[in-house]
Amino acid sequence: MPAGLDNLKHIVVLMMENRSFDHMLGALMKQDPRINGLRGTESNLDTSNEPARVQPQARFQGQLDPDPDHHFPAVHKQLYFGTTGPPAAPSMGGFVQSYHDQRQDVNHSRQIMFYFPPEKLPVLTTLARSYAVFNGWFSSIPGPTLCNRAFAHYGTSFGHVDMNLFYEKTPFLSIYDRMLKAGKTTKLYYYDRASSSLEVVNLLKNQPKIFATYPQFLEDCKRGELPDYSFVEPNYSDHLGEGGGEELASDQHPDHDVQAGEIFIASIYNAIRQNPDLWKSTALLIAYDEHGGIYDHVPPPACLADGFHATEQQTGVPGQPFAFDRLGVRVPAILVSPWVPKATVVPGTEDPANGRIFEHASIPATVTKQFLGTYDERSPREKAALTFLDLLSDTMRPEADCPVFNFA
Amino acid sequence: MAEPSNAIRIPKPSRSSFNMDRLLEKNSLLLNQVKHFLELEKTFPPEKRTGTDPKSITTEGRAAEYIRKMTDILHPKTAKSGGR
Numbered sequence: 001m002p003a004g005l006d007n008l009k010h011i012v013v014l015m016m017e018n019r020s021f022d023h024m025l026g027a028l029m030k031q032d033p034r035i036n037g038l039r040g041t042e043s044n045l046d047t048s049n050e051p052a053r054v055q056p057q058a059r060f061q062g063q064l065d066p067d068p069d070h071h072f073p074a075v076h077k078q079l080y081f082g083t084t085g086p087p088a089a090p091s092m093g094g095f096v097q098s099y100h101d102q103r104q105d106v107n108h109s110r111q112i113m114f115y116f117p118p119e120k121l122p123v124l125t126t127l128a129r130s131y132a133v134f135n136g137w138f139s140s141i142p143g144p145t146l147c148n149r150a151f152a153h154y155g156t157s158f159g160h161v162d163m164n165l166f167y168e169k170t171p172f173l174s175i176y177d178r179m180l181k182a183g184k185t186t187k188l189y190y191y192d193r194a195s196s197s198l199e200v201v202n203l204l205k206n207q208p209k210i211f212a213t214y215p216q217f218l219e220d221c222k223r224g225e226l227p228d229y230s231f232v233e234p235n236y237s238d239h240l241g242e243g244g245g246e247e248l249a250s251d252q253h254p255d256h257d258v259q260a261g262e263i264f265i266a267s268i269y270n271a272i273r274q275n276p277d278l279w280k281s282t283a284l285l286i287a288y289d290e291h292g293g294i295y296d297h298v299p300p301p302a303c304l305a306d307g308f309h310a311t312e313q314q315t316g317v318p319g320q321p322f323a324f325d326r327l328g329v330r331v332p333a334i335l336v337s338p339w340v341p342k343a344t345v346v347p348g349t350e351d352p353a354n355g356r357i358f359e360h361a362s363i364p365a366t367v368t369k370q371f372l373g374t375y376d377e378r379s380p381r382e383k384a385a386l387t388f389l390d391l392l393s394d395t396m397r398p399e400a401d402c403p404v405f406n407f408a
Numbered sequence: 409m410a411e412p413s414n415a416i417r418i419p420k421p422s423r424s425s426f427n428m429d430r431l432l433e434k435n436s437l438l439l440n441q442v443k444h445f446l447e448l449e450k451t452f453p454p455e456k457r458t459g460t461d462p463k464s465i466t467t468e469g470r471a472a473e474y475i476r477k478m479t480d481i482l483h484p485k486t487a488k489s490g491g492r
Contacts, residue, residue, distance in 0.1 A: 017437065061425055067436055122416055145437050163440040193486055194472035196479040198437075200444040208483045237438055238428050239472030246426045249468075253437055255430075259421040266418050400414055408419045 004339025004392030009281040011367055014232045014268050015152060016261060017145065017253035018070065018292025021137075021330040025128055026115045026297075027056060034345040035128075036135040038115060042297045044081075044096040052096045052110035054295065056117040063111050064254035066102050068293025072161045073316040074098050075142040075328065078293065079300070085320060090299040099293065113295045116258075123262040124332065126403050127269065127286065129343055132335040132391050136348020137358040138300050139290040139328030140381070148290045148328065149198060151360035152231070155382025159308030161315055161322055172379055174203060175229065175364040176210045184371050185227035186210060189217040191235035191250070192242065198233065221271035224278055229367050234264050254292060266405035269336060273404060280396060283389065284336040285363070291329035300327040301349055301357055304384040324381065327359050338402055339392040346391065361385040428469030435468070442471050445478040456481060 022038050029037030043051040068074075080086070081094025100109035118125040140151035146164075147157035153174050179186040190197040191214045197204050204211060212220075214235075220226045234251040241247040249256035250264035265286060272282050306324035315322050330348075347355045361379065366387040368375050411417075432439050446462055458477040465474050479486065 060421065066434055071436075123418060126416055146440065163436070163443075190479075193479040193483075194476040196441070196475045196483075198441055200441065200478075200482075201448055204479075204482050205448060208485070211483050211486075213486055236441065237435075237468040237472045237475075238426050238430065239469055240428070248421060248426050251437075253435065255434065257421045257425040259419065260425065263418055263421070400412070403414045403416050404412065406411060406415050406417050408417050
């Protein structure tokens with residue numbers, strides 16, 4: 001067993017909101033051709049049949065208003081525009097058309113192709129270049145937030161492709177319940193009382209004891225009291241905080257300020273990084289729940305069917321039921337640990353021989369493998385999901401080789 | 409003290425970014441989070457309900473106020489500890 005895995009005591013997952021891989025990290029391909037990002041020539045046709053090219057003109061706020069549609073029918077159009085739909089290969093050609101549906105403004109719809117130059121996202125791009133970036137981490141469903149986040153919590157969405165998730169009498173336990181049952185420690189940290197959790201009707205209602213807040217996360221890191229497994233949620237709204245001060249949404253969900261999310265990511269990283277014992281014994285995964293309707297150039301691959309079935313009434317796409325047998329759009333995902341070799345790029349679909357495909361079911365699959373071992377009562381998708389702790393090596397990188405973030 | 413060579417400075421967002429009056433209907437995620445809390449509240453006994461009129465939850469700030477009340481009911485530990 002590599003020393004990195006031998007030393008591992010904690011897994012932390014931070015899940016951000018609604019940004020595609022190419023939008024956030026696609027520009028890194030110019031710095032490192034192993035990263036499957038943008039060449040600069042990718043385009044979609046707009047509604048006047050003119051090509052709308054990718055442009056490094058993404059702004060922190062004010063561009064993606066209204067919130068780009070990312071429910072199942074809209075994502076279907078984004079993926080399969082100009083084709084007959086599945087089982088045909090996704091064209092990735094309908095992002096501009098789909099965004100145009102919302103505001104009927106041709107120029108505005110072209111902004112869905114915009115991406116960030118790396119210097120605008122110093123936190124995310126530094127972490128991607130310093131640790132391990134996944135070329136092939138996909139959202140679990142071509143649909144919205146909650147069914148995708150469900151895969152991170154349960155390894156399945158129990159047949160849901162939408163935002164209405166009431167999991168009564170489900171066949172599989174959440175990863176938190178599994179951990180507690182095995183005598184392990186786990187926490188789901190939400191930002192504060194006014195932001196709360198997205199796991200409202202299931203975990204917060206039924207398992208309040210597993211919840212804590214972001215200030216508690218910082219305190220737990222400082223004191224070295226982090227549980228075995230932690231899941232962190234960002235702030236989902238602009239609101240007044242406990243002391244009456246302004247709390248800026250940090251989830252990066254359009255049209256929230258992307259820079260506030262950068263600071264939040266850096267604060268989670270710093271909290272772990274600044275406790276030497278924690279730093280050498282923790283793996284931090286930063287992932288986005290889904291693409292939020294924003295362009296990515298990589299066609300999502302097929303996957304093992306999950307054993308559930310959504311009817312065409314449930315998907316909202318005539319003639320298109322869904323067997324949970326293909327993934328959603330690609331999202332940014334980065335594994336951080338001093339045991340990860342510098343500038344690791346995990347190949348994805350661009351490398352048929354060595355590429356590895358991850359999705360959110362990889363999260364409970366990895367946590368289960370590390371802390372629980374053999375565990376059969378899981379969804380077919382989770383059982384088939386790849387795990388990622390093999391990226392930890394035998395060598396711990398020196399202090400000076402690992403970045404720290406200072407706030408201006 | 410000079411910053412170490414591995415230090416990266418992170419700029420602050422613009423102060424004008426903050427907008428509690430952003431319409432809730434513009435953010436499908438927050439809208440659905442509120443919907444879930446409203447659905448859940450319907451299952452509470454009358455004395456435990458927040459008394460919030462769903463029609464009054466029209467902005468992010470209003471959504472946050474309502475979510476805070478519901479979180480305090482569901483997770484009283486953080487309410488008692490002043491948010492921690």
